[in-house]
Amino acid sequence: MHTGEQYHEFMLASQQDRAVRDAFQSMALGLLPAGADILDFGAGTGIDAKVYAAKGHPTFVYEPSPAMHDCLMQHCHDEIACNAIVPVTRPCARKVQAITANFAVLNHVLDHRSLFEEFSRVIDRGGFVLASMLSPYHLGDARHRWWWANLPNLVRKGCYPSPGESRIHRFAPHAVARAAAPYFRLERLVPRGFGLASRLYMFLLFRRV
Numbered sequence: 001m002h003t004g005e006q007y008h009e010f011m012l013a014s015q016q017d018r019a020v021r022d023a024f025q026s027m028a029l030g031l032l033p034a035g036a037d038i039l040d041f042g043a044g045t046g047i048d049a050k051v052y053a054a055k056g057h058p059t060f061v062y063e064p065s066p067a068m069h070d071c072l073m074q075h076c077h078d079e080i081a082c083n084a085i086v087p088v089t090r091p092c093a094r095k096v097q098a099i100t101a102n103f104a105v106l107n108h109v110l111d112h113r114s115l116f117e118e119f120s121r122v123i124d125r126g127g128f129v130l131a132s133m134l135s136p137y138h139l140g141d142a143r144h145r146w147w148w149a150n151l152p153n154l155v156r157k158g159c160y161p162s163p164g165e166s167r168i169h170r171f172a173p174h175a176v177a178r179a180a181a182p183y184f185r186l187e188r189l190v191p192r193g194f195g196l197a198s199r200l201y202m203f204l205l206f207r208r209v
Contacts, residue, residue: 004071008045011103020201021102024132025051027190027203028100031128032057036097039088039122042105046072046085052100053084062091092122099123101131104201107168112179120183120208129184129206136160136170137196173204180206 011017025048032038035056040049043061045068052059053076061076063069072087079085088094099119109115119129136154141147150160150170158175162168173196177186184206191199 004045004065004067004069007068008047008071008075011045011047017103020132021047024048024100024102024130024203027205028052028098028130029055029057031130031205032098037095039091039096039099041091041099041101042108043072044068044103046076048100048102049085050076050079053079058083059085060088060094060096061085062088092118095122095124097123097127099129101129103132104134104168106131106176107134107162107170110169112171112176116180116183116206123208125208127208128187129180129208131176131204131206132201133176133204134162134168134170135196135200135202136172138200139197140200173202176204177206183208185209 011021028038029052035058037058037060038052039060039062040052041062043049043063046061049059049061049072061072063072069087073080076085080087106112106115116129123129136159144163146163153160154170154172158172158178159169162170173186173189180186186204187207188203188205190203196202
């Protein structure tokens with residue numbers, strides 16, 4: 001997948017990814033007060049943003065990838081034209097009630113402490129950050145040598161790098177929660193227990209304190 005359009009079409013066609021996205025959107029919308037502003041951080045091609053806007057939430061989108069951003073501008077053209085969706089060039093350009101980061105966006109970020117500190121400047125007490133992240137315990141990866149080789153890193157550091165040049169890291173929930181403090185507390189983790197080993201994605205809900 002080399003272009004935003006190819007990514008967009010793949011994500012819409014993948015039944016497995018659509019199920020994850022539907023669950024994430026449902027959780028986010030269930031937490032949002034009516035008409036609350038939201039920042040879609042790492043918005044991709046705008047699939048989630050379009051749903052939030054359709055539900056009456058003014059939606060700000062931050063997407064640093066030019067290919068993804070170009071596709072977002074096309075996919076969400078009508079919503080952007082009426083200011084239901086507003087692209088921003090800085091992730092924390094204005095106050096919002098909530099921030100969402102779907103499909104492993106935060107797995108690309110190594111310095112979670114600085115990121116959550118920045119998030120704290122635009123979310124008031126009671127607001128939230130909802131992120132879907134790759135589970136570091138996913139047993140589907142246990143067939144790979146790199147998974148076993150990184151288990152000591154997971155125990156000692158709470159994270160380990162994924163293979164290849166993607167620069168993606170897997171993070172234990174407690175490591176992200178530690179980085180989010182003292183501005184946010186981890187309020188909910190979905191799934192828990194063995195579900196973290198059986199599912200590729202985990203949802204982490206952080207509440208502003």
